[in-house]
Amino acid sequence: MNEQEFQRRVRQHLNASAWNIPSSASSRLHEARQKALSRQKIAVRGLSLAGFGQMLTEHVLPRGKTTIAMVLVIAAALGSVLLGQFQHTADLEEVDSALLADDLPIDAYLDRGFDAWVQNDSTE
Amino acid sequence: MRIPPLPSRLELSDFLASVEKRAFKQALFAVRNEESALDIVQDAMLKLAEKYGDKPLEELPMLFQRILQNVIRDHFRRQKVRSMWTTLLSAFSPNSDEEDYDPLETLESADSEHKSESPQAQLEQHQTLSAIEKEIEKLPARQREAFLMRYWEEMDIAETAAAMGCSEGSVKTHCSRATHTLAAALAAKGITL
Numbered sequence: 396m397n398e399q400e401f402q403r404r405v406r407q408h409l410n411a412s413a414w415n416i417p418s419s420a421s422s423r424l425h426e427a428r429q430k431a432l433s434r435q436k437i438a439v440r441g442l443s444l445a446g447f448g449q450m451l452t453e454h455v456l457p458r459g460k461t462t463i464a465m466v467l468v469i470a471a472a473l474g475s476v477l478l479g480q481f482q483h484t485a486d487l488e489e490v491d492s493a494l495l496a497d498d499l500p501i502d503a504y505l506d507r508g509f510d511a512w513v514q515n516d517s518t519e
Numbered sequence: 520m521r522i523p524p525l526p527s528r529l530e531l532s533d534f535l536a537s538v539e540k541r542a543f544k545q546a547l548f549a550v551r552n553e554e555s556a557l558d559i560v561q562d563a564m565l566k567l568a569e570k571y572g573d574k575p576l577e578e579l580p581m582l583f584q585r586i587l588q589n590v591i592r593d594h595f596r597r598q599k600v601r602s603m604w605t606t607l608l609s610a611f612s613p614n615s616d617e618e619d620y621d622p623l624e625t626l627e628s629a630d631s632e633h634k635s636e637s638p639q640a641q642l643e644q645h646q647t648l649s650a651i652e653k654e655i656e657k658l659p660a661r662q663r664e665a666f667l668m669r670y671w672e673e674m675d676i677a678e679t680a681a682a683m684g685c686s687e688g689s690v691k692t693h694c695s696r697a698t699h700t701l702a703a704a705l706a707a708k709g710i711t712l
Contacts, residue, residue, distance in 0.1 A: 405712065411648065436570060
């Protein structure tokens with residue numbers, strides 16, 4: 396007898412045995428089934444959050460690679476714009492400070508005459 | 520996109536009715552106690568209905584088997600903890616009237632109960648069946664699970680692997696070993712199927 400035939404015959408015997416379980420056990424199983432059915436989880440479709448989850452599952456996740464690539468491209472573009480703006484601001488600050496430094500030598504602040512001239516100049 | 524059909528109450532009822540007896544026997548092979556086996560099947564049915572009652576019909580056999588095996592394992596864990604506490608407590612009360620739990624005693628009584636119920640006309644078939652069941656009980660738990668799911672529940676290798684939480688290769692190995700062990704044990708008893 397080959398393996399498949401052996402397995403088939405074992406199955407037949409086991410089936411016969413399962414159908415001959417005591418009636419007390421059968422009725423307990425019946426009760427258990429009814430109890431389980433009374434607690435069956437029912438699928439909820441149509442609620443906003445459930446709908447959002449369904450949309451994610453059905454539309455976004457199957458195209459996961461494309462979605463991830465698009466998100467990465469958008470993030471990279473935004474990052475590059477922000478970085479450019481920071482760089483521009485830093486350049487302007489550098490130029491301003493250079494101009495200020497050129498216009499007014501640091502020694503001028505130590506000169507009392509210059510201080511008096513600034514006072515007179517602002518009152519005129 | 521095609522939405523898989525969800526089981527109605529009637530379909531779930533039909534599914535449970537089609538598996539409950541085999542599930543009871545499976546649990547009985549594992550725990551060797553009728554009351555415990557019935558409790559296990561009830562727990563498995565409740566968990567399936569409560570947690571997976573909205574799953575597509577074709578997923579239910581695999582899910583039910585996975586739950587059933589987990590409930591059987593939980594039963595053994597609880598039994599282990601209980602027996603540990605019993606041992607500890609009995610050490611403090613040596614004059615306790617309660618007898619120690621003896622699995623062999625339970626097995627013996629279950630067997631004798633089964634024998635008394637069997638009709639005389641089907642003695643030979645009963646003996647063969649009894650021998651098969653005893654040998655299935657003796658199989659290592661993982662081999663028994665794999666063998667019963669594949670050849671009794673007629674689940675395919677992928678479903679069995681998913682239900683057992685192991686690789687398909689392991690399922691094949693468990694099934695092959697179980698088949699050879701069973702065949703050899705029955706042949707040694709002079710039983711031909």
